[in-house]
Amino acid sequence: MVDWDLAVSTAATLTGGGPRVSVTEAADVVLELRRLTDAAERHVAAYTGLSAQVDHPPVQVVDRTDWVRSNVEGLQIVMDPVIEKLQSVSPPKPSPLGPMGGAVGTAVKAVGSKATGIQVGTILGFFSSKVLGQYEVFSGAPGRLLLVAPNVVEIERKLGVDPTDFRLWVCLHEVTHRTQFTAVPWLRDHFLSEVNAFVDATDLDPDALADRVRNGISALADAVRNPESKASVLDLVQTPAQRAVVDRLTALMTLVEGHAEFVMDGVGPDVVPTVEGIRARFNARRAARNPFEKLVRRLLGIEVKMRQYAEGRRFVAALVEKVGMNGFNQIWTSAETLPLPSEINNPDAWVARVHGATAATN
Structure with missing residues (x-):
């Protein structure tokens, strides 16, 4: 159904190599991102009270094509059950044209898989030049942290900010995601179970x-x-059943994205001297996209993710103000204490459900 190799090559062709850097500069960026990831881990643990409960692989500093390959691996893991389900519903039938018909059918499938491969590659190519980092959970437990070095360098140059400060600021956000999934080991299984529920509802x-x-x-x-x-x-x-799953996944992703935003802005003033300028320029760049890119981002659902950052940050900030960081961390106790979709914009409802009505009114 999908020519995954073609998807990778299409994305690599469309995305380009990124900004020009010398071999020495590239090596220095990789070394600094690794060092700053370690520093960010200490800062995040101190601020949140969360620390890894399971071993995790070291950060992978990658280029755009490596990022695409990693996400293709994840997509294959998600798509394989869908393909198997489709094949079980519509098994191949003998062709009335005999062997010639079989050859024609094979050719049609090959063309279809290549068309889909190009489509997937085009979408991944678009994303690969935008993503600064990602905690990738599909390829194995407990997941792996990816930082896309060319994009980090490109954005820091466009913003005109201090490179080390910007890189640490990015690491704070991405390391918070790694902390979420390694300090709360059941979270990955829960996320994958929701993804599987989405597939099963196809x-x-x-x-x-x-x-x-x-x-x-x-x-x-x-x-x-x-x-x-x-x-x-x-x-x-x-489908209607899938929308219910998407509502739950949206609430979960709004939590994890908002938590990362809250942590990076909470830690930032103490360890990133120019954080206020970085945040202001970064937000201004987000708002100043050209109309075509805004349309593409909306159709691909990226604008929904942008709203998750803002809505999630407000949700987390409200909870921490109400019940403190320790009280907020009860959100990671089990799937039952994760926010319901209706609670994201009504944090008092979560406080009342988890901490009791008295806490919600204080």
Whole structure:
């Protein structure tokens, strides 16, 4: 269904190599990002009260193509069950044309897989020049931290900020994600179980799929016309059961992204001397994207992720103000103490549910 090798080569062709740096400069960037990751881990542990409960691999400082390869591996892990389900629903049938028909069918499948590979590669190519770092959880427990060196260098140059300060600021955010998944070992399994639930809820009935595609295309057309639309590519495929899963995943990702934003801004003033200028320039750059890029980001669901940063940070800040950092950390006790979708914009409801009504009114 997907030519994954073609996806990688397409993304590599589209993304380019990044900013020009000498061999010596590149080596220095890699060494500093590794050093700053270790420093960030200490700062995050001291600020949050969370520390790794399981061993984890060292940070991987990668280029754009390496990042693409890593995410293709993760996509394959997610997509394999979908492909198996599709094949079980629609097993291959003997061709009335005999061997010739089989050859034609094979050729059609090859063309289809290449087209899909190009589509996947195009999307990954777009992301690969934007992502500064990622905690990748699909390839094995407990996950691995990736930092995309060319993108870090490119953004720090465009912003005109102090490189070391910016790199530490980025590391604080990404290391917080690693801390979340290594200090709370059950979190990865819970996340993967929700992803599997999304896959299991896939409805492969051709008529139902056709209806969703038609409705999705209409929603995307509206997104092109209406800048306020929240439609994304996901609207093409979601069943009602999948939307319920997506609501839970959105709440979870809003928590982890907001927590990372809260921590990086909380630690930043003490360890990143120019943090105020970095944050101001970074936010201004986010807001100043050209209209076409804004449209692409909205259709791919990236704008939803941007909202998660802001909504999640407000949610975490409200909880810490209400019950302190130790009280907030009860959120990591079990899947039952994670925020419900309805609680993200109503933090008092989470406090009342987890800490009791008295705490919510204090």
